[in-house]
Amino acid sequence: MTVLVRLCALLLVVASVSACSVRNPIESNSPDSEVAAARYVDSGPKQLTLYTMISNDTGAGAHTSILINASERVAFDPAGSFRTDGIAAKNDVVYGMTPYLVDQYTRFHARETYHVVLQTIEVSPEVAEMALRKAKTLGPVLEAQCALTTSQLLSSLPGFEDAPRSYYPRKLMDYFTAKGATYDRLFEYDDDDKSKVLAAFVPEYESVPTN
Template sequence: MRVLMLLAVLVTLTGCAVSSAFEASPEEIAAKVYVPNGPPKLTIFTMVNNETGHGGHTALMVSGSQQVIFDPAGSFQHELVAERGDVLYGISPAWVQAYKSAHARSTHHVVSQEIVVTPEQAERALQLVRQNGAVAGAFCTNSTSSILQQVPGFEDIQVTFYPIKFMNQIEARPDVVTDRYFENDAGDVRDGIEAAQS
């Protein structure tokens, strides 16, 4: 029964099945650092199938001393974005929009759940995503929920493989600002990146 459940998870999580072998150097990362305006925040992205309501991918944006997206086993790649250990660096508002646009299409939409946190919480999350390393395919939600559970104030997070279960846990927390982003194109992540940059 456990094997069947694991196979079902792997089939469901087709959105987090590709990981980059490219590793930016510390110098390349330093050159791309983007410092966000506003209060420190954590934003959970969930890619949701429009037809079934199932989750396809989970990612975490940390907005602290710099803004990064932890895109575990993700397929978002661009030469202007430095990546190391599944962390995307230099994430300005334009790149946040490009990230969402690349994942939203006729089959999926992107749920963003934003939580204002303390500077200490943001820096702990930043430390955790940077030291985590690249994630194996289908472990996007597992790794993201594991990391968030280690941030002070989020110890009650239950580690899970399922994007929607994780999303629902976040939704139950106080002061969560939720947004749903839709597009109607038929492309994939790479097509979305090209369109966002054109």
């Protein structure tokens, strides 16, 4: 493969995953006290939910992340930008994924140019816990490596050893389809500038009325 071909291939990868273009520096990590305080335990089944952001224009995958429901529920959001005051995050793991925050997280990724595909697979408590531990070791993730890093997490789990190691979010989406995952999509047509969404974000503890 010539240098020019390699360069073109690299540019294609970067273009296809342009949405995961933020490396979250260690300095931006929430304090341990905030991470601990945000901890949320969901009583539902242990699950892995793959998020894939899809271009409404081209159908190409642009970002990959995964919601992990284990002894606590977190989102592994590699090189993602869902970060602002009131959101506890450390090394690309977003903590405290309550139903409210899951809704905010999902809607944050849907916009006039992209929709979100959500695919869920139930797993054993042991596998869910392994995924949680692995997610906590993988960040901060380099730009344009969201799908690759998520695939590394998945392939380390029993039953997912055959997960494709790929830079392309759609390959992981197709893999989850083949594994029999549930399938749902969210379309929204608000402004493409999601910084406005974060600017308007209201932390859950502020959004709950007090008596």
